[in-house]
Amino acid sequence: MKGLIRWFFFRSRGDSPFKLLLIHLALIMACLIAIYPVARVVSISLRPGDRLLSTDLALIPRDATWSNYTRLLASKDFFLWVWNSLTVTISVSVIGVILAATSAYAFSRWKFPGRAPALVLLLSTQMVPAIMMLIPLYLMFVGITRQFGIPLVGSYLGLIVAQSAVGVPFSIWILKGYYDTIPVDLEEAAKIDGAGPLGAFYRIILPLSTPALAIVFLFNFMASWVDYILPRVILPKPELFTWPLGLQRLQGQFQTEWGMFAAASVLVAIPSMALFLYSSKWLISGLTLGSVKG
Amino acid sequence: MKKPIFTVLALMAVLSLMLSACGPTPTPVPPTKPPIATTAPPPTATAAPKPVKLTMWNKEAGEPLDWSIAQTKAFTAKYPNITFEVVNKGVEDLRNDYQTAALAGTGPDFLWTVNDHIGVFAAAKIIQPAEDVFGKDYFKKFVQPGNDAAVYEGKIWGVPISVGNHLMLLYNKKLVKEPPKDTDELIKMGKELTKPDGSQYGLVYNLNEPFWLAPWMGGFGGWPLDESKKPVVATLNTPAVADALEFLHDLKYVHKIVPKEADYNAADSMFKEGKAAMLINGDWSLSGYQTITVAKVVDLGVARIPKVKKTDKWPSPMTSGVYFLINKDTKGDKLDAVKKFIDFMVTKDVQVDFVKKVKGRLPSLAEAAADPAITADPILKGSFDQMAVGRPMPVVPEMRCAWDAMRPNQEAVMGDKAKPADAAAKMQIAAEDCIKKLK
Amino acid sequence: MRSVLASDIAEKLWSWLRALFALALLALVVKFLATYLPKQQSLTPTVVLGSMKTVGGFVALIAAFVVALEFVLYVILMKLLKWKHALAYMLVAPGMVGIALLFLYPFSYNIAIAFSNRSLERFLPGAYSYGLAFGVENFRSVFTDKILHDTGFWEVFARTWLWTAINVFFHVLGGLGLALLLNRTLPLRGLYRTILVFPWAIPQVIVALALHNEFHYQYGFVNNLLVSFGLPRVQWLSEPVPAFVAATISNIWLGIPFMMVIILGGLQSISHEFYEAAAIDGASGWQQFKSITWPLLQPVLTPATVMGTIWTFNAFNVIYLITVGGPSEKTDILVTALFKAAFEFYRYGQAAAFALVIFVILFAVSATWIQLSGGLKGVTD
Known part of the structure; x- marks a missing residue:
């Protein structure tokens, strides 16, 4: 004892x-x-x-x-919706993290012409209320689809592009903040050892910023996973429905199948919870920074 | 810091001006062929009719949605060249998304939606009048309230699938033997059925929602809009509206037969748990009170909302319905296919099947309404009986102004924050203000 | 000696227990999938392969765009111009080009509509026209007419700032407090952290509806808690101030986990040696926080707070799900008023002007804030 x-x-x-x-x-x-x-x-x-x-x-x-759970799983296209959501969300998170990780590095390490305006522009994108951007965005996507034949509307492509763009500004700002806390001497040391600027980024910065990368991944994942408005406008095809759209089938004007709706909400929280549990290990590995810093 | 801000603003301004100068007008709509629709395989046999794929947006959820999809399949089995894509959307989403899609010319071929949307879509010129497509005589076969609720500027814009959507008095026969006949009886019974500890109430309903105020407005001799005038005017600052507000206020504060707070879900849950003897709710909710689990607690009865003693008038719940609306861009083969499908949906067999499968809704076809499936069912009969004293919900866009003008002021009265007469006056001002801006 | 052994065993047991728990969960998921996957028809192997293929194709398409862009930049900037900033531009280009394109068109469309007389009866392109006078009228109406039925711009404006300030303050305070508690070696730390992110992981729609019910007069948890302390019940959703409080509490509850995770990440990157050195100098916990933790957290905290402010200012969902702006429009904030103007009252021109006003307000505030806190500075400045 x-x-x-x-x-x-x-x-x-x-x-x-x-x-x-x-x-x-x-x-x-x-x-x-x-x-x-x-x-x-x-x-x-x-x-x-x-x-x-x-x-x-x-x-x-x-x-x-348990009947709400069994009814949901047996009769509705629940698995299809979750699968659609997963494919979109994972693509969006991976693309978002890659774009943000590289861009943020440039913003943190070099003072190039246009850097400050670019950072301000990133922030600006968050300021116009999203509900007002939706209609013109859709019109633009339809225009591109017609002019160039790139299927931005009615397929995952437009959704992936739009959702990645939604998450990236925040991701860049946050990652830049984390990178800024990593002393530049570490890369200098690596460069003396013969690494190029990208080599230093890959070998020093990325391993040291796993907590930040994990957070950015989580952020992009959650934002895309629960997004309802963008898919609603961009994906009006039942076979492409992500789960937030699919659940609309349970929600009538007045009468809603709340039991199944709640059951579905509990089930779709499982992937995000699993991700949080799994990411714990990345969220703490930043501790190594102290030892490297010396 | 100063510099980047100016740079960004200047850049944005220049780019915006450039873009707006070119006119961010959306690409013109090629009317015949929505380019995003899946292209059908080229016709092979010469005799076979050309394949047509129709897209329908549907406001339903749950059972009625499943039923509508099953009907499209039955139709395709009959006419293999016509196939469907049914997309379900919430009512408000359908309205917003259809407008967006209409701007881009990517809208569905036809809609299955509530009558409130007729006014908006017709005013924005994004649907075509059903009267022009089917001819005036076509509508003789429907029950009258069905046609009334689809009229906008003198034309019928939608084909009714189902009529009703009206409020009625639901009561739990385990607690109430006979439904109240008039408002005095309602108050008397309500008091007997309300327990002081809050474990049971005589009456529950969605307290702060104007849709639940409308029947009483009619019962006291008023109505939110006067549609006979051109342009439509709001008629909210009337003694009738003030009386209706006062009546509802008194149910809560003087007679205390309704709970302190109740929204839709609270009222619904309390009735389902047997903690409310009577409920005012719509036909859409009837099936939910007849499921096996709920039936253990609730023995459902349906009656008219009790007569207003003061005026000796029946309260008139708003009646409306569910309609097929046709996209203004639907033409040629697609329009023919849509017509064929709508025709199929309002045949007697399909309509009776609808009533049987989707519990609680009433058919739009007069012939189906006379079917024993309805006349023999006490609940549907009660619902039909209530509809007889209902009044069609105005479809003009001004109605939304009236709704939005009513809501905050009704809340104020129900929160004991405003006198009924003042609230009615404020409703009028707000509605007039909104109608003015609508133009 | 014995106790050391015991602690070793306990440590082992603990890790086994965790492994066992994870295995049990996994088994449950597998069993669940094995039971229900065969029962449904919608997700077939063909569907899975098909969607893998399309998504793979789309990702390849996006990658091809990026590679093409990089190649052009490489040839022009690096090889032809031999510019020293070439690499930075190449790193930044893919993200920035995409965002700029996706932002600028919608933004300018909004400006155009703000200078038009578009309304429900002049809805389709061609039916409405543009003009400076329309713009002036639209902007004027935002400030001088009522933006809702009964409420003018400035009241809603003031309420929006109150809403934003309270929310962001408690998000940072709560997030910081929890992150500080968790930022130590602590048994059950993983479990705490997992539970604490629940509000973020559960879909907002349903959890907001559940929260809404907790404020019910008779059956809600909050009132029953008040009663058990001998306090009177409150009509949370039909009185203006309580309704605002209810919406605020719900939003605070929803927003803390996110801030906590961000701050926890920031704390992880602060070296232990600073604290060890401070402890040798005899600095108290508060002094350590003030002189080490807080300043070193700024590079992460400032952007998170600025973004948090912008998001809360434009937070539409929670107000809509908890109060819908009621009672009597007393909990509407600017963005819910904007939504009503555009999608319920169909005042398209006014709504577009309104959106630009919101943009300018946020732009001015965040620009000042960033300048004051030096948030644009990088390590090389």
């Missing part, structure tokens, strides 16, 4: 036991606040009869049932 307690504190050396206790209490509190509304969503998904609101305060309804 004593050993266990010792182990518990061993894993967190540096903090006094009392402080540690407080930290745990605060975190448990925060977790409860974070999880309660989510638990209510799970609770809705277990309710029969599509009751969005329950007069019952119990988290697990007395008449709990």
Whole structure:
């Protein structure tokens, strides 16, 4: 027992036991606040009869049932929607991270003409309310589709292009911020060893910024995964529907199949949760920076 | 910092001017062939009719959506050269996206949507009148409310699939033996059925939503718009509207037979859990109260919303319906195929099947409405009975102004923040203001 | 000695437990897929292969564009002009060209519509016309007419700033607090972090609806909590101030995890040696935070806060899902008013002018902010 307690504190050396206790209490509190509304969503998904609101305060309804899950999976095109979403989202995240990682490096390391205006332009793209950009964007895509035969509308291509562009400005700004914290001497050292500027980027900067890259990937992934408006306008074909569009089938003008809707929401959160769990390991590897810095 | 900002602004200004000078007018629409539509394989046999692929946007979800897709398949089995792509969209999304698509000339060939959209789409000139396509006589076979709710500027713009969409009084027979006949009875019964601890209420409904105010406006002798005038005028600052607001206010604050807060989902859930004896809700909701799980708690009865004692008038819920609307760009073979399909959808067999499969909705075809499938069903009969005293919802775009003018002021009355008469006056000002800007 | 052994065993057990948990989850997912995948018809191997092929083709297409662009830049800038900034331009070009194209056309379209008399009855191209006078009228109407039914621009403007300030403040505060707590070796740290990002990982639509219900007068969690403390119930959704508070609380709840993850990443890149040196000098925790953590966090925190401000200013979803701007338009912010102007009242010209006004406000504010905090500086400056 004593050993266990010792182990518990061993894993967190540096903090006094009392402080540690407080930290745990605060975190448990925060977790409860974070999880309660989510638990209510799970609770809705277990309710029969599509009751969005329950007069019952119990988290697990007395008449709990899995039927919403089984009905959703057996009768609707749920798997197809998730598959479509996954292909689009992964393409968008990978393209977004590659574009942002390279651009941000240039913004962080060189002071080239046009650098500041470009950074301001990136920020500007976030400022016009998205709802007003949608119609002209669609008109432009239709125009390109007609003029050049590039299928930007009615296929994944337009969606991938548009969603990548939505995430990249933020990604560049954030990555530039992280790169800025990495001292330039490290690359100088690598260059002395004979590496070119890109070699230094690849060998020094990228490994040191895995937490930032992971965050940017997560950001792009989540933004694309839950996006409803862009696919709604660009993909009006049922066989291409991503899950946010597919779920519309459950949502009528007044009457909505809330049980299945909640069940689907719980299920689509699984890939993002898995990604968060998996990325934990990348989020902490930045600690090596201290040792390299010397 | 100064420099980059100016550079960006200058650059944007110059580029924008250039682009706007060229006119960012969307590419002109080639009317016959939407270029994004999947091109059908070239016709091979000479005798076989040309393959046509139709795209329909559908506002439905769940059961009615599945039914509509099944019908397109049945139709294709009959006419193999005509195939369909059915895209479901939420009602508001359908309105916004159809306008966007119409700008680009990529809209679907026809729509399956609510009658409110007729006014907007007709005003924007992006649908064609159904009357011109089918001829005036075609509409004689539909029940009258179905045609009434599709008229805009003297023309019928849509073919009804189903009529109704009206509110009615639903009650749980396990709690209420006989539905109330008039408002006094409603209040008396409501008080008996409301428990002080909040575990049961006499009546629930979507308290702050103008759609639930409209029947009472009619019951007290008023209506939001006067469509007989040209241009259409708002008629919200009337004693009738003030009376209706006061009545609803008093149900909450004086008689206390409705909950302090209830939106659509709250009212729906409370009725489903047996915590509300009566509910005012629409025909779309009827099937949800007849499922096996809900039926354990709720023994559903349907009646008219009780007569207003003061005026001796029946409240008149807004009736509307679901319609086929045809894209202004649909022509030639496509238009013929659309006509054929719509014709098929309003035959008696299909309409009766609709009533049987999609519980709670009423058919648009008069012949189907007289079918035993409806007349023998007490719930559908009750719904039909309520519709008889309903009034068609105005389809003019001005109606949206009235809705938006009503909502905040109704909320104010229901929050006990404004006197009914003042709220009615404010509704009028807001609606007039909005109508003026619409032009 | 014994206890050291015990702690070793505990450490082992702990890692096994985690591995076991992961395996169990994996098995569950596999079983789930094995049960339901064969039962459905929509996702067939042909569909999977087909979509792989199209997406692969599209990604190749995008890559081809990038390579072509790079090649042109390489030949012109590097080989012909031998410019010293050639590499920087080549790195920046693909992203910037794409974004500029996707941004500038919609932006200028908006400007054009702001100078037009477009309305519902003059909807299609050709039916409406452009003119300076229309633009003047549109911009005037944004400021002097009511932008909603009952509410003018300045009231909504003030409320939007209040909304933005409160939200961003609590997002940063909450995110920073949690990140600081988590930025240490701590048992169960991974578990805490995973749970804390739940609000970000669950789709916003459904969780906002669930939150909406928690503010219900009778059955919501919040009122029941108040009652259990002996406080009166609040009509959260039918009173102006409570409704605003409810929407704000919901948005704070939704936004903290994102800030937490960003800040946690920033904290990871601060070297331990700074703290060790400070500890030797006898600096207190607060002093360490003030002189090490906070300044070193700035390169990451400033862009995140600026972006957060812009997003919150234009945050449409939460207000719409929780209050729809009600009661009596008392929780509308500029972007929800804009949405109503464009898509419910069909005032296209005014809405386009309105969008530009929002843009200019945000532009001015963020430009000042970035200048003050030096956010444009890179390491080489």
